[in-house]
Amino acid sequence: MRPVILAIESSCDETSASVIRNGKVLNNVIASQTVHQKYGGVVPELASRAHQQHILQVVNEAITASGITPAELNAIAFTRGPGLLGSLLVGASFAKGMAVALGIPLIEVNHMEAHILAHFIDEPKPAFPFLCLTVSGGHTQLVRVNDYLAMEVVGETRDDAVGEAFDKAAKMLGFPYPGGPLIDYHAQQGNPNAFQFPTTSIPGLDFSFSGIKTAFMYFLRDQQVGNPDFIEERKNDICASLQKNLINTLMKNLIKATQETSINRVAIAGGVAANSGLRKAIQQQATALGWTVFIPEFQYCTDNAAMIAMAAHYKYLANQFSGLEVAPLANLAIGA
Ligand code: KG4
Numbered sequence: 001m002r003p004v005i006l007a008i009e010s011s012c013d014e015t016s017a018s019v020i021r022n023g024k025v026l027n028n029v030i031a032s033q034t035v036h037q038k039y040g041g042v043v044p045e046l047a048s049r050a051h052q053q054h055i056l057q058v059v060n061e062a063i064t065a066s067g068i069t070p071a072e073l074n075a076i077a078f079t080r081g082p083g084l085l086g087s088l089l090v091g092a093s094f095a096k097g098m099a100v101a102l103g104i105p106l107i108e109v110n111h112m113e114a115h116i117l118a119h120f121i122d123e124p125k126p127a128f129p130f131l132c133l134t135v136s137g138g139h140t141q142l143v144r145v146n147d148y149l150a151m152e153v154v155g156e157t158r159d160d161a162v163g164e165a166f167d168k169a170a171k172m173l174g175f176p177y178p179g180g181p182l183i184d185y186h187a188q189q190g191n192p193n194a195f196q197f198p199t200t201s202i203p204g205l206d207f208s209f210s211g212i213k214t215a216f217m218y219f220l221r222d223q224q225v226g227n228p229d230f231i232e233e234r235k236n237d238i239c240a241s242l243q244k245n246l247i248n249t250l251m252k253n254l255i256k257a258t259q260e261t262s263i264n265r266v267a268i269a270g271g272v273a274a275n276s277g278l279r280k281a282i283q284q285q286a287t288a289l290g291w292t293v294f295i296p297e298f299q300y301c302t303d304n305a306a307m308i309a310m311a312a313h314y315k316y317l318a319n320q321f322s323g324l325e326v327a328p329l330a331n332l333a334i335g336a
């Protein structure tokens with residue numbers, strides 16, 4: 001069987017569709033939502049509406065660009081969760097409608113597992129087992145990946161996700177949402193040792209980012225008392241120092257996880273995997289500690305349907321289909 005699958009992603013603020021044939025991704029159409037910029041974060045109600053407005057066009061474009069006809073599809077895949085419930089419902093309902101109309105099965109995909117399986121879209125593909133640091137706007141997890149569909153969370157954030165820490169710090173600096181890429185941009189021109197921020201250390205492999213967020217808020221407030229132009233004058237150094245702190249926290253647990261598991265194949269996934277500082281830090285550790293590292297292409301780091309399609313391909317081969325009664329879950333856990 002050489003399955004042809006249409007996959008739909010709508011968990012947050014990107015409406016995306018992709019067609020995969022026999023494990024090869026044919027395209028990855030993404031409509032990003034700009035409506036949230038002025039609010040400093042994704043507004044769930046606006047996100048669901050924008051998905052409704054974009055989904056038909058995005059799906060049509062993916063099918064047309066792939067050169068297949070809907071009759072050739074063997075299954076429809078969609079993101080079941082985790083994500084914003086209203087947004088997930090748009091993708092799930094659309095996928096169900098298509099599956100019924102075409103008389104083909106439905107495949108539900110876990111968004112976080114899909115971020116990890118994005119590593120199987122292109123070469124080089126990691127061998128099992130490997131460790132994946134999954135870092136996005138909603139999640140920060142260390143995952144032991146035993147097989148395509150067998151993953152175990154070995155550490156995760158107890159409060160904010162690292163992407164959230166980037167975005168909230170960016171908001172304090174007056175950057176539009178999502179501010180992570182802008183912090184990255186300014187950090188590349190600044191001195192990472194200009195300012196020191198505290199780190200929260202907790203036992204085991206879990207993370208915590210709420211302390212740094214609060215410390216950063218007070219730091220900016222105190223500095224601006226003496227100099228109202230502090231942010232404008234030191235933007236690059238502030239971003240570089242904050243980014244260094246966040247990356248060090250991630251790297252510390254990643255190193256610990258490789259030591260505890262004796263696994264030296266290391267991957268990163270999720271939106272924050274696009275961060276230039278994190279990519280560099282992982283490469284440096286690879287040289288120092290003998291890791292083999294896997295870093296996805298930029299377009300497969302942030303939310304996209306190609307990764308959903310890749311996950312759906314493996315689920316199709318494993319005969320893992322869903323009934324029409326399947327409902328989206330905002331907090332769907334890995335391995336659930
Ligand atoms: O995986 P993703 O697209 O969506 C979620 O599932 O959350 O991740 C989005 C997150 C946002 O917090 C965004 O600021 C962050 O990824 N991000 C970055 C960079 N590019 C995206 N953070 C730091 N540096 C970047 N270059």
Ligand code: ZN
Pocket residue numbers: 111115136137270271302303
């Ligand atoms: Zn994501």
